[in-house]
Amino acid sequence: MPTAPGAPPSTHHTPVRLARGFLTGAVAGASLAALVVGTIVESVPLFVTGLALPLVYGALLFLAGAPRRAREAAVVPRTALAVIVTLEAVGGESSDVPVRFGLTVVPDDGAPFRVEFTQDVNLVELPDYRPRGVVVVQYPPDRPWQVRIVKRPTPEWADRAASARFDAVPGAGAARWAEPPEGRADGLVALLGLLVGALAVILLFRADLFGTDPSSGRDGATEPRPSASSTAPTTVVSSASGTVSLGPGRSFLDKGELARALGSFTEGGRARRALTLVVQERMLTVVFLPSGTPAPGFAPGALPRDRFPALVEEATTTLGVRSPQTWQITADRLTGSLVVRVVVTGPDGVASLETNGQGEVVRRAPVR
Template identity: 35%
Template sequence: MVTTGDTSERPAGSSAADRLVALVAVLVPSALAAGTLTALVVGVLLTDVTLFCRSLGGMLVAVLLVAVPARVRRRRRGRPAPRIALARIENRWVTHGEFADVPVRFDLTVAPDDAPAYRVIISEPVNLVDLADWPEGRTVVVTYDEGEPWQVELDRRPTDEWARRAAREQVGTAPERTRVKETKAGCACSAVLLGVVAGVLLVLHPYWSELESRYGDEPPAPGAAGPVVPGPGSGSRSGSTTVTTVTGSASSASTLRTGEMRRLANTLVTGMGTEMGTRVTIEEKVMSAVGSKGFSADAGFPMSLRALPYELLPGLVDTARTGLGVDTPESWRVDITTEGAGPAPVVRVTVSGHGKSGYLLADAVGRITERHPV
């Protein structure tokens, strides 16, 4: 008797829907893991506590939404029992080995009773003495995984019924187009790589400009050279001025956070198209500047926005909060200008609260020159 299984064409592997579900099951956790790890790193680099905590929360959500349901599904479904079928040995060859049991590759036609026959290559350890018992063209009994048809093993101790079937039935050779291969690992690696790239890009995109301004080409440190200002005879007498305002980072961080003022100053310079300005105003979550391309009698001498001592300003604000007699400070403001002060900028820090206010003045290197308490 000759058996070839179902005559319809067999799809190579599982259905398209199953492959799509498997792809998403690998892609989503990979993106979540890469995104949360990237957020952790970005949160540390930017000293952003909110982003750092969100990344930890995202990692917890990834575990709850992916790992736990997957484990529950596996426990409910369990491992399916292997199916039994007849198969024909189309070819066999010894790969390598120096011992009695050597790996032998078998090219098989597997013919399930209720599914189309297909071709597959497997590897099985066989003793050299028993190699003659597995000749080409022999009908043998195999076990296979219905969901992963490339998982095939020779059944060396079949039941009496299957042994009788293998002795009296023959399996026809399936066409080459039905051959199945283990493609799951390759697809999984591609899905993991795609998920990692997507997760990293999704997290980096909103913070890229902030990272670039902080860790890119740094401007000269304040104090290394005096403020860059043009001489009285250079530039236009009328000048051209622009007013540009920027707010804090996407996480609404205070401008007092380390490096935030300088980051916003770099954004202002980019927006105005010049690093020269006549006034800078800084508050809790906003920073604005008046840009100038030349000297103006009304606005004063332009100063370099990059050379201002932003790193010293949080300390001046703290001093003003505690040393000007304002018991409960509600707001603060820093004004840096050259108006009426010559080419050297003057820093004014004002603190207000409950209808009272006081201010202090400092020079271009952060030294306090005057105090005006409440």
Template identity: 40%
Template structure:
């Protein structure tokens, strides 16, 4: 019981010391440290006192062999378990008691020990369970053992080594240690586990939940026109890597330039996927617009791609050409199929 209490107090003191450091609470820190120092001093004084007191000398007595059982037999000394009734001397003022011991006996001497017989034993008055059979007693004790009659002590007098159940006491002490620490943490749980950050509701709302972006790139060098086969798709992949997403809201393509715009807050249905367009068909649409819409000497062209209007309609592709005669355009769907034409001079 004392060990359990000391374990609980120790756990609480250590926890108070740690909590005091974390919360920077000097009284808690001093209390935990003071209790720990006091426990250390008490342990030191107890150890010094026990060291000064010499244990009493072992004494000789007679014991009745209630039962014995050999537990091995491969060597000359055989382990034997005895159940004895020890009869202490009158100077101890103690009545006979029972004890269980295990001792190695030479194989030759085992016949001398039999149930109901009397043996000479050595025991410690302060630890009555610490009993050892004297295999070579003095002649005087041998004569006493031969003529002695010892009555069996009742089973209720059985004594045992408390260290034999030390594991259970250690477990109980550990539980008490943890319980003491948990109690201190529980007392200060409000301060330990409360965040200093303001609650999420008090934080000012973000100025914008979306991220708009735009970027462009210009191609140069031999065969730098985006009408070159494969050049549009390669440029689109480059822009996708730059903005970190394939979903955009607008794509503009000119002879040497491609640009994209987007808004990360929009759902995919309201955007255009950069890799879903038929880039390989777009140069053909440009040629068709330059040759069939009444612009005899086109000076520039441009492709604008925007999301569809919903209802399963894909992106809309518009090709615009300009020249001295004016501006003309044609519209196509995501497969490159022309859906509308506006030649020079036409309105609508």
């Protein structure tokens, strides 16, 4: 695209713009996935996170763009005469009709340039605009494609437009400006971010999805369905995850149950590092750390599992949840140190407590 004198180069496909598009897509994907997964697993915090995430991101994006908007607002727009080359109504059902204008702008102190843009025009004023007509326009000198026709110019400029005569349209070979359209690369990057954001949420809460209905076999045909009469644990281990489900009358809070289940996740005598681990009454799920992943992960055998029964007892009796219905222990180490959370749900709502890697309580969130 030719450049007009004094205009900055286009920044259409800069890395910053592509990164912003990827991040926007990732936030949208994560938000939608959080809403869906939160509804399926009946997790109020996850559902609320899905609602709040785009609002927080929008606020941060607005604040980040404040300096740029301030710089643009400080630029004094230029006023010039322009000749209407083409105009076409492109739709509209109300009294204001969107009109696509093609103008040749003739600045007093610069070379003419062509520009195309869309501006709403009232039906009553539409006959005032015609090809070869002269109008008064304003535009930021650093963004010439943001031209706007001045509908009520000052008397001086109105007189100049009325008396201006052009025997031929000036600037036949002038530079052409049009607002850069969204490129294909922007759409692909945003779509990639959408998929990555949704996949990240599904992967992180995959254990919760399995834990809601162990007998449904959501992991595919490779996960066998234990019979109702069986009391032996059912173990399924793959390269990416592992699950252990107990039979009726057993619990992972029973002495030795969790240690035996974690022992089934060893590989060649070597314990595999985990990204997340979720313990429920009769379901244990581990998402293993993929090779080459920068997350530190943790060794499942190093968890303070001896503290788990006491932590569940504390969460169900001291955080204001009357008649607790379900409990869940989640351990993860995406960054920093290991974090263990105990979440309890009941008719009153959701409460939780958080501990460090030694099982010491560092934060409580009672029912509100």
